[in-house]
Amino acid sequence: EDKVVQSPLSLVVHEGDTVTLNCSYEVTNFRSLLWYKQEKKAPTFLFMLTSSGIEKKSGRLSSILDKKELFSILNITATQTGDSAVYLCAVYDKIIFGKGTRLHILP
Amino acid sequence: EAGVAQSPRYKIIEKRQSVAFWCNPISGHATLYWYQQILGQGPKLLIQFQNNGVVDDSQLPKDRFSAERLKGVDSTLKIQPAKLEDSAVYLCASSLSFPANTEAFFGQGTRLTVV
Numbered sequence: 079e080d081k082v083v084q085s086p087l088s089l090v091v092h093e094g095d096t097v098t099l100n101c102s103y104e105v106t107n108f109r110s111l112l113w114y115k116q117e118k119k120a121p122t123f124l125f126m127l128t129s130s131g132i133e134k135k136s137g138r139l140s141s142i143l144d145k146k147e148l149f150s151i152l153n154i155t156a157t158q159t160g161d162s163a164v165y166l167c168a169v170y171d172k173i174i175f176g177k178g179t180r181l182h183i184l185p
Numbered sequence: 186e187a188g189v190a191q192s193p194r195y196k197i198i199e200k201r202q203s204v205a206f207w208c209n210p211i212s213g214h215a216t217l218y219w220y221q222q223i224l225g226q227g228p229k230l231l232i233q234f235q236n237n238g239v240v241d242d243s244q245l246p247k248d249r250f251s252a253e254r255l256k257g258v259d260s261t262l263k264i265q266p267a268k269l270e271d272s273a274v275y276l277c278a279s280s281l282s283f284p285a286n287t288e289a290f291f292g293q294g295t296r297l298t299v300v
Contacts, residue, residue, distance in 0.1 A: 082227075084227075112288055112289075114291075118293075119274055119276070119293050119294035119296070120189075120276070120291040120292060120293050120294060121228070121276075121291050122291070123288040123289075123290070126288055166227055166228070168227075168228075172230070172241065173218065173230050173233070173289075174230070175220075175227030175228045175229070175230075176227050177225070177226050177227045178226075178227050
């Protein structure tokens with residue numbers, strides 16, 4: 079059965095800390111892995127990863143994929159209270175989402 | 186560019202009643218998805234359309250859920266009759282094409298409460 083597992087399920091850190099969110103997957107047909115940020119209802123797109131070892135960066139966020147070990151990490155440096163959200167990992171081809179990591183940043 | 190539009194934003198119905206949700210994807214997006222997101226869980230794909238054809242509806246409870254995208258643009262998702270466990274946020278998303286690697290853009294969702 080195809081599955082996407084995210085860890086930790088929840089995380090509370092202080093503003094300024096660095097966090098690493100994990101996503102592992104077991105799917106029959108892998109095309110790409112996507113990270114989304116969900117603050118209220120609509121998930122918003124962060125990154126799409128298709129190749130191993132190539133880091134994608136956007137400001138304080140970065141992500142990398144390891145297709146051999148079947149996982150990805152999402153790093154957030156110098157966290158801010160606005161980073162508080164649920165971070166979702168999704169794997170294409172069948173578009174399977176993990177349960178998400180609920181991140182709470184304390185001021 | 187206008188985003189994915191969904192309506193209504195909220196809906197409260199009694200069990201065994203019927204309900205319909207509407208979604209208008211981003212203009213030009215051939216692929217449309219309906220997801221069910223139960224509180225505390227990730228979105229679960231219910232159905233995926235490519236234009237007006239169904240690509241994947243393997244997780245759609247077909248005894249009570251139905252969806253259509255007759256003209257390959259907007260779509261409706263219906264539940265008939267609703268059960269308590271259908272309480273969730275129903276998200277619609279669209280992407281340019283499938284299986285090309287393009288991200289999906291999500292609407293604000295419809296929060297359904299079945300009482």
